[in-house]
Amino acid sequence: MELLMTRLHEATVLLYALSVLLYFIDFLHNNRRANKVAFWLLSIVWVLQTIFLCLYVVKTGRFPVLTIFEGLYFYAWVLITLSLIINRLLRVDFIVFFTNVLGFMVMAIHTFAPVQIESEVLAQQLVSELLMIHITLAFLSYGAFTLSCVFSILYLIQYDLLKRKKWGKRLIRLGDLTHLEKMSYILAVIGVPLLMFSLILGIQWAYIKVPNLSLLDFKIIGSFVVLIGYSVYLYIKIRKQMYGRMLAFLNIGIFMIVLINFFLFGSLSTFHFWNT
Incomplete structure (x- = not known):
């Protein structure tokens, strides 16, 4: 029960x-x-x-x-x-x-607070499941951001082909600029709440499992910077009505922060690579 x-x-x-x-x-x-x-x-x-x-x-x-x-x-x-x-x-x-x-x-x-579970085994299982959900949501958000960046890169390629009037099959296969920009935006919209959920659950897991947890950990700070960056991207897109190349470059620039956070800050983190 x-x-x-x-x-x-x-x-x-x-x-x-x-x-x-x-x-x-x-x-x-x-x-x-x-x-x-x-x-x-x-x-x-x-x-x-x-x-x-x-x-x-x-x-x-x-x-x-x-x-x-x-x-x-x-x-x-x-x-x-x-x-x-x-x-x-x-x-x-x-x-x-x-x-x-x-x-x-x-x-x-x-x-996900283990204090509510009477069984010690079940409590530990619950904490492990919390970690798995956190990791899954993080990778889903990173996947969405990656595809969003890819569509921005395709947008810039298509824009360059149109500007240089390089007509051909490649131009047709890439799709129109409006569709590429829309897909890039939609994937960012999906990625932001997924990353937010992942951070909420991840901080809770760390609070339970990591003694003397510091919110100044490189990976935590980097993740919040990514979240803020994409939130600014959505704000500029919707409220400031920014379109075109500048928005694509902004999206690619924020994705560089994602890569830095994943590869560099992850290795500098005090607990993200622990064997749990």
């Missing part, structure tokens, strides 16, 4: 992450379809959280607010509830998105 409940909590976190990803897309583009799907996913999360909350009250015979650990769970439930109300009644996308980012952080901290 404890294993089943653990798996249900993990599934709830994954559903919440998908919901936040869709809210992010809606936040950037006012996409009603993404907002609708995100709302229903979050509704499922709220139902599951409410069931877990009621089961805990029945089990303990009291309301779960007497400890910090219990408070986190109730706090996450409150944030999800408020987010659903705001999304349905007020339609303030900025508040909805960032409320859910905070809610995801709180829920992740609660779900």
Whole structure:
């Protein structure tokens, strides 16, 4: 039963992450379809959280607010509830998105905290799964950023061919400039929330497993620089309406930071290459 409940909590976190990803897309583009799907996913999360909350009250015979650990769970439930109300009644996308980012952080901290598991073996397994999810999300985000950079490079190649009037099969196969720029942007949009989720879970894992954890670790700083860099890229693209070669060069430049963070800062990190 404890294993089943653990798996249900993990599934709830994954559903919440998908919901936040869709809210992010809606936040950037006012996409009603993404907002609708995100709302229903979050509704499922709220139902599951409410069931877990009621089961805990029945089990303990009291309301779960007497400890910090219990408070986190109730706090996450409150944030999800408020987010659903705001999304349905007020339609303030900025508040909805960032409320859910905070809610995801709180829920992740609660779900993957080994203190909630009575079995020591299961607690260690939960921490290992936390690490695997962190690594998987990190590589998925890096994959999205890599493809985004590739499309920017293809954009520059196509732009150069058009400028020099080099007509031929290569020009046709590369595709039009609008499509290349759009694909580069979409992949960056996908990569940013994936990296954000990875950082949230990774810091929690490090807090549990690494004694005397310092947030000044090279890899942590580098990862946040990458996240900020791509966030600036999205801001310039959407708010400043930047297009063309300058945006492509900016994307490639930020991807160079990704490579530096992965290869150089990873080797300088105090714990990222530990055998866990």
